[in-house]
Amino acid sequence: MSQASLPFEDVRIELGERSYTVRVGAQLLDDPQTWQGLPRAKSAVIVTNTTVGPLYAQRLVDQLQAHYAAVHVVTLPDGEAHKDWQTLQLIFDALLREECDRKTVLFALGGGVIGDMTGFAAACYMRGVPFVQVPTTLLAQVDSSVGGKTAVNHPLGKNMIGSFYQPERVVCDLSLLASLPQREVAAGLAEVIKYGPIFDTSFLSWLDAHMEDLVARDLAALRHAVVRSCQIKAEVVGQDERESGLRAILNFGHTFGHAIEAGMGYGVWLHGEAVGCGMVMAAELSRALGILEASDVNRMRALIQRAGLPVVGPAWPAQDYLRHMRVDKKAENGAIRFVVLEGLGKAVMRAADDETVSQVLARTCAPL
Numbered sequence: 001m002s003q004a005s006l007p008f009e010d011v012r013i014e015l016g017e018r019s020y021t022v023r024v025g026a027q028l029l030d031d032p033q034t035w036q037g038l039p040r041a042k043s044a045v046i047v048t049n050t051t052v053g054p055l056y057a058q059r060l061v062d063q064l065q066a067h068y069a070a071v072h073v074v075t076l077p078d079g080e081a082h083k084d085w086q087t088l089q090l091i092f093d094a095l096l097r098e099e100c101d102r103k104t105v106l107f108a109l110g111g112g113v114i115g116d117m118t119g120f121a122a123a124c125y126m127r128g129v130p131f132v133q134v135p136t137t138l139l140a141q142v143d144s145s146v147g148g149k150t151a152v153n154h155p156l157g158k159n160m161i162g163s164f165y166q167p168e169r170v171v172c173d174l175s176l177l178a179s180l181p182q183r184e185v186a187a188g189l190a191e192v193i194k195y196g197p198i199f200d201t202s203f204l205s206w207l208d209a210h211m212e213d214l215v216a217r218d219l220a221a222l223r224h225a226v227v228r229s230c231q232i233k234a235e236v237v238g239q240d241e242r243e244s245g246l247r248a249i250l251n252f253g254h255t256f257g258h259a260i261e262a263g264m265g266y267g268v269w270l271h272g273e274a275v276g277c278g279m280v281m282a283a284e285l286s287r288a289l290g291i292l293e294a295s296d297v298n299r300m301r302a303l304i305q306r307a308g309l310p311v312v313g314p315a316w317p318a319q320d321y322l323r324h325m326r327v328d329k330k331a332e333n334g335a336i337r338f339v340v341l342e343g344l345g346k347a348v349m350r351a352a353d354d355e356t357v358s359q360v361l362a363r364t365c366a367p368l
């Protein structure tokens with residue numbers, strides 16, 4: 001399908017007065033219609049990084065100049081290793097230097113790292129200014145730009161300092177994914193795959209049938225994957241915005257995955273790679289707990305592999321994994337709580353003893 005003939009679709013995130021729309025389509029960035037009805041203000045600030053800025057920032061500036069008297073661009077260093085306090089401070093430095101007020105609108109132009117940090121800066125600056133998500137990675141379009149989790153990392157744990165803060169709108173321009181390295185496409189597919197086993201077995205079957213189309217970035221397939229992912233996330237977040245219960249299912253694969261990211265050093269494994277491998281581990285744990293069939297674990301492992309993701313974890317002693325996982329945000333009274341599968345399509349929370357987890361790690365990690 002040509003880009004011009006691909007109509008956009010809107011997904012609504014229903015959160016009362018914090019509701020907003022996710023628009024998914026091709027060639028949205030240069031379309032003035034995309035930017036109608038933005039919050040009014042004297043100035044806008046685009047937060048981006050050294051990779052995405054040179055590719056797309058001027059095109060966004062050109063659109064926003066029709067709406068704001070001043071449009072500034074803040075360019076951060078690229079990479080998960082920079083998702084920290086020091087880099088966050090660069091955003092505040094620029095906002096104050098440009099005399100931004102509490103109506104100034106921030107635009108996050110980049111992947112999940114830029115989105116999470118811009119959202120957190122927006123939540124904090126003058127105790128809250130509006131922000132818009134313009135996600136430029138597949139991962140950010142299907143997951144991180146939606147739902148209002150914002151954060152920076154701590155050396156001892158992923159996303160440990162942050163807030164819940166919803167954007168004004170999300171603009172997912174599929175055309176921007178053309179410049180994404182293939183490794184980043186695979187990373188995004190990890191979060192797409194996640195929605196099948198936790199929520200929607202029909203979507204899982206669709207992914208089984210269309211994985212090669214997604215890897216090849218077929219636009220119609222990508223649009224369906226982004227729209228369905230955002231619909232599922234909208235359904236979950238709409239019921240449990242601040243993760244008091246249901247929302248934890250979106251963390252499937254993340255307890256193991258975050259341990260890999262922090263343990264390897266942020267950026268060595270991409271977030272999506274760690275989640276892909278973490279989902280294999282969580283599926284194996286589900287089997288060890290007697291609530292998932294071996295054939296379902298194998299089906300998931302095969303799909304994750306077809307996306308181009310790793311399915312074997314780093315060769316660490318189980319104690320190293322357990323140490324990282326004890327600081328997981330879902331832990332309660334020192335006990336790690338895992339998202340596991342009670343059959344495909346239904347995710348539940350379960351504690352597991354260290355011995356069972358160690359056996360699962362022995363089966364799913366490279367030999368020591």
Ligand SMILES: NC(=O)c1ccc[n+]([C@@H]2O[C@H](COP(=O)([O-])OP(=O)(O)OC[C@H]3O[C@@H](n4cnc5c(N)ncnc54)[C@H](O)[C@@H]3O)[C@@H](O)[C@H]2O)c1
Pocket residue numbers: 049051052055078079080083110111112113114116136137138139140143144145146147148149150159176177178179180181184187188191270271272
């Ligand atoms: N808030 C949430 O709900 C949520 C959900 C999932 C992930 N996350 C977070 O998102 C982060 C991962 O996001 P990510 O995978 O987008 O990584 P990322 O933001 O680091 O982007 C990946 C790489 O692609 C580059 N890039 C981005 N867009 C590009 C484009 N169009 N063309 C070429 N290069 C491009 C970036 O500069 C970067 O080098 C992690 O920090 C993770 O914790 C948050």
Ligand SMILES: O=C(O)C(=O)C[C@@H](O)[C@H](O)[C@H](O)COP(=O)(O)O
Pocket residue numbers: 143147149158159191243247248250251254329
């Ligand atoms: O939106 C959510 O809720 C998620 O858990 C989505 C995850 O993909 C994402 O990586 C999130 O940032 C992890 O959240 P955390 O609370 O474990 O840091």
Ligand SMILES: [Zn+2]
Pocket residue numbers: 143191254271275
């Ligand atoms: Zn994630």
